[in-house]
Amino acid sequence: EAGVAQSPRYKIIEKRQSVAFWCNPISGHATLYWYQQILGQGPKLLIQFQNNGVVDDSQLPKDRFSAERLKGVDSTLKIQPAKLEDSAVYLCASSLGARSVSYEQYFGPGTRLTVT
Amino acid sequence: DAKTTQPPSMDCAEGRAANLPCNHSTISGNEYVYWYRQIHSQGPQYIIHGLKNNETNEMASLIITEDRKSSTLILPHATLRDTAVYYCIALKYGNNRLAFGKGNQVVVIP
Numbered sequence: 001e002a003g004v005a006q007s008p009r010y011k012i013i014e015k016r017q018s019v020a021f022w023c024n025p026i027s028g029h030a031t032l033y034w035y036q037q038i039l040g041q042g043p044k045l046l047i048q049f050q051n052n053g054v055v056d057d058s059q060l061p062k063d064r065f066s067a068e069r070l071k072g073v074d075s076t077l078k079i080q081p082a083k084l085e086d087s088a089v090y091l092c093a094s095s096l097g098a099r100s101v102s103y104e105q106y107f108g109p110g111t112r113l114t115v116t
Numbered sequence: 117d118a119k120t121t122q123p124p125s126m127d128c129a130e131g132r133a134a135n136l137p138c139n140h141s142t143i144s145g146n147e148y149v150y151w152y153r154q155i156h157s158q159g160p161q162y163i164i165h166g167l168k169n170n171e172t173n174e175m176a177s178l179i180i181t182e183d184r185k186s187s188t189l190i191l192p193h194a195t196l197r198d199t200a201v202y203y204c205i206a207l208k209y210g211n212n213r214l215a216f217g218k219g220n221q222v223v224v225i226p
Contacts, residue, residue: 031212033212040218041216042201042203042216042218043160043214043216044216045214048212048213055212091160093159104162104165105162105214106162107159107160108159109157109159110158110159
C-alpha cells in the first residue's frame with residue numbers, strides 16, 4: 001500500500017514570496033489533514049478536510065494560508081505572502097472517514113520550508 | 117481534550133524494555149489515549165491507542181491505570197530504530213484533531 005505522498009520535500013523562498021505544497025493521500029482515505037511543525041515543537045493542525053469539504057480550519061492563518069482539496073483526493077496548501085515565521089515542516093496526513101472506529105492517521109514525509 | 121504530561125527526554129538500553137510514562141489526570145470517560153512517535157526527519161507514526169483496557173500490538177503495549185489518570189507505553193525490546201520523539205495524546209471519540217505536545221525524546225543507547 002502506497003503511503004501519503006508530498007512534494008516538494010524541501011523549499012527555500014524569500015519572505016513575501018508565494019509557495020504551494022502538494023499532498024496525495026492514501027487511496028480510499030476520506031479525511032485529509034495539514035499540519036505545521038515548527039522546529040522543537042509537535043505538529044499543529046492547520047486544516048482538516050472530509051472528502052472535499054473543510055471540517056476544521058480554526059488554526060489556519062487565513063490572511064495568508066489557503067488550502068483546497070478538489071475532487072476529494074489530492075490537496076494543495078498555499079502560503080501567500082510568506083513570512084519568516086512560516087519556516088517549518090508542513091505535514092500532510094490522511095485517515096479513513098470520520099465515522100471509522102480507528103482514527104489512525106498516516107503521515108507523509110513532510111515539506112521543509114525555509115523562508116529567508 | 118485532556119492535557120497530557122510526559123518527561124521531555126529519557127534514555128533506555130538497547131534490548132531492554134522501555135517504559136514511557138504519560139500523565140493525563142483530567143482525562144474524561146470518553147477520551148482515548150493515543151501514542152504516536154516521530155523518527156527524525158519523518159512524519160509521525162501511529163503506535164497504539166486504548167480506552168481503559170490494556171492493549172498490545174506488534175509494536176508496543178499500552179498499560180492504562182485503573183483510574184485512567186496515567187498510562188505507560190512499553191516497547192518490549194528497544195532497538196536503536198526506536199529512537200524517536202514519542203507523543204501521548206488524549207482524544208475524544210469522534211474527534212480527529214490530534215493535539216501534539218512536545219513529546220518525550222527517547223534515545224536508545226547501545
